[in-house]
Amino acid sequence: MLRYSTAGESHGKALLALVDGFPAGVTIDSQIIDAELRRRQGGYGRGGRQRIETDTVDILSGIWKQTSLGSPIALQVINKDYKLERLEDLTRPRPGHGDLTGAIKYLGPIRGILERASARETTVRVAAGALARQLLREFGIEVLGYVVELGGIACEVPDATLDEKRRLRDASDIYSLDPARDPEIKKLIDETGKAGDTLGGVVETVVEGLPFGLGTHAQWDLKLDGRIAQAVMAVQAIKGVEIGLGFEAARRRGSQVHDPIHFDATKRETHTLGFERPSNNAGGLEAGMTNGQPLVVRAAKKPISTLRKSLDSVNLTTLEPEAAQYERSDVCAVSAASVIVENVIAFEVARALVEKFGNDSLVEMKARYDLFQKMARER
Numbered sequence: 001m002l003r004y005s006t007a008g009e010s011h012g013k014a015l016l017a018l019v020d021g022f023p024a025g026v027t028i029d030s031q032i033i034d035a036e037l038r039r040r041q042g043g044y045g046r047g048g049r050q051r052i053e054t055d056t057v058d059i060l061s062g063i064w065k066q067t068s069l070g071s072p073i074a075l076q077v078i079n080k081d082y083k084l085e086r087l088e089d090l091t092r093p094r095p096g097h098g099d100l101t102g103a104i105k106y107l108g109p110i111r112g113i114l115e116r117a118s119a120r121e122t123t124v125r126v127a128a129g130a131l132a133r134q135l136l137r138e139f140g141i142e143v144l145g146y147v148v149e150l151g152g153i154a155c156e157v158p159d160a161t162l163d164e165k166r167r168l169r170d171a172s173d174i175y176s177l178d179p180a181r182d183p184e185i186k187k188l189i190d191e192t193g194k195a196g197d198t199l200g201g202v203v204e205t206v207v208e209g210l211p212f213g214l215g216t217h218a219q220w221d222l223k224l225d226g227r228i229a230q231a232v233m234a235v236q237a238i239k240g241v242e243i244g245l246g247f248e249a250a251r252r253r254g255s256q257v258h259d260p261i262h263f264d265a266t267k268r269e270t271h272t273l274g275f276e277r278p279s280n281n282a283g284g285l286e287a288g289m290t291n292g293q294p295l296v297v298r299a300a301k302k303p304i305s306t307l308r309k310s311l312d313s314v315n316l317t318t319l320e321p322e323a324a325q326y327e328r329s330d331v332c333a334v335s336a337a338s339v340i341v342e343n344v345i346a347f348e349v350a351r352a353l354v355e356k357f358g359n360d361s362l363v364e365m366k367a368r369y370d371l372f373q374k375m376a377r378e379r
């Protein structure tokens with residue numbers, strides 16, 4: 001099974017991810033991982049921390065001569081802002097962060113909670129996802145994430161091709177598909193920050209080139225829609241996930257929701273096996289399985305919890321009412337969230353891919369992939 005777990009505190013020595021079950025024989029370029037880490041640090045509205053860090057990955061194991069060995073891959077990102085031993089505890093928990101609940105649950109300091117709850121941990125989730133997408137590319141599977149709404153301002157271009165979307169996103173400081181709106185959005189972020197407040201937004205990820213049959217209908221916890229939702233919801237500050245039409249599907253009639261099935265013999269040799277869908281309201285998943293269409297996932301990110309103009313809180317030492325504590329913080333991290341969501345989805349898709357085609361070696365996976373496509377055409 002392909003899986004990973006992470007370790008590390010926000011101001012500890014380093015963040016670590018341990019990736020198990022990654023197939024042998026995949027060419028790994030650490031610069032591809034570093035490029036995703038750089039993007040995660042970017043966007044507009046980040047706080048002072050990103051001027052301190054220059055995140056790069058150290059691959060500590062599992063790779064030889066730029067090729068995966070099939071053994072565990074340990075990924076490390078060093079914290080330049082390592083200062084955990086010197087930091088004081090907080091006494092006034094911030095609403096929206098894990099401070100109050102974690103301190104009560106673990107009967108310990110708030111510091112012990114916020115250091116691990118912090119989205120700094122997503123550095124190594126992104127590193128693991130960027131590793132996984134190097135496997136996906138071997139199968140022509142491409143993943144792209146971008147911002148579609150920020151602080152209530154919509155910034156998307158429907159119906160663009162993946163390449164057009166990539167070009168637009170890479171031209172935007174916000175990572176949206178509508179760079180023309182960058183000045184308006186930046187102004188909103190600046191004004192909100194000056195007012196001591198914060199902003200959220202909506203991000204979208206598209207995965208193209210998926211074969212039929214990743215995931216399964218057969219058991220609830222193996223359905224790919226549920227697994228994608230878990231991976232995305234588990235990103236800090238994500239509060240909603242939609243696949244395809246999502247909540248909008250509940251407002252329409254069936255005839256306006258379900259994607260008709262057509263057949264085009266000229267596309268028989270492609271990953272769709274010739275089964276074309278004039279719409280993709282299902283977002284690429286039916287009954288927990290990929291259906292050859294692009295996977296489309298949206299996620300809602302709430303505004304940052306730490307407010308310069310603090311909300312009401314309680315001093316946990318005196319139990320007297322006091323304003324919540326302020327620690328250095330972002331005003332808006334929606335752009336970063338688009339990079340994180342994109343990469344956690346990449347990992348989940350890669351996990352489902354190795355489930356279907358095996359995870360010993362890339363060469364065996366490819367042979368099984370080709371055999372499956374042939375058998376599916378001949379069924």
Ligand SMILES: Cc1cc2nc3c(=O)[nH]c(=O)nc-3n(C[C@H](O)[C@H](O)[C@H](O)COP(=O)(O)O)c2cc1C
Pocket residue numbers: 047096097098117118119122235236237238302304305306328329330331333336337340
């Ligand atoms: C990229 C990113 C950066 C974040 N930066 C901050 C921050 O600077 N300050 C803050 O209070 N919360 C920040 N958050 C959100 C908190 O980590 C998150 O709200 C907290 O861990 C509680 O978890 P929950 O919102 O998922 O319930 C950030 C989240 C993301 C995804």
Ligand SMILES: C=C(O[C@@H]1CC(C(=O)O)=C[C@@H](OP(=O)(O)O)[C@H]1O)C(=O)O
Pocket residue numbers: 010047048049050053117118119120123236327328329330
């Ligand atoms: C460090 C990162 O994000 C951090 C996430 C975060 C939080 O509470 O989630 C709080 C801030 O931490 P600090 O107080 O050290 O500035 C953010 O900067 C990062 O994304 O690399």
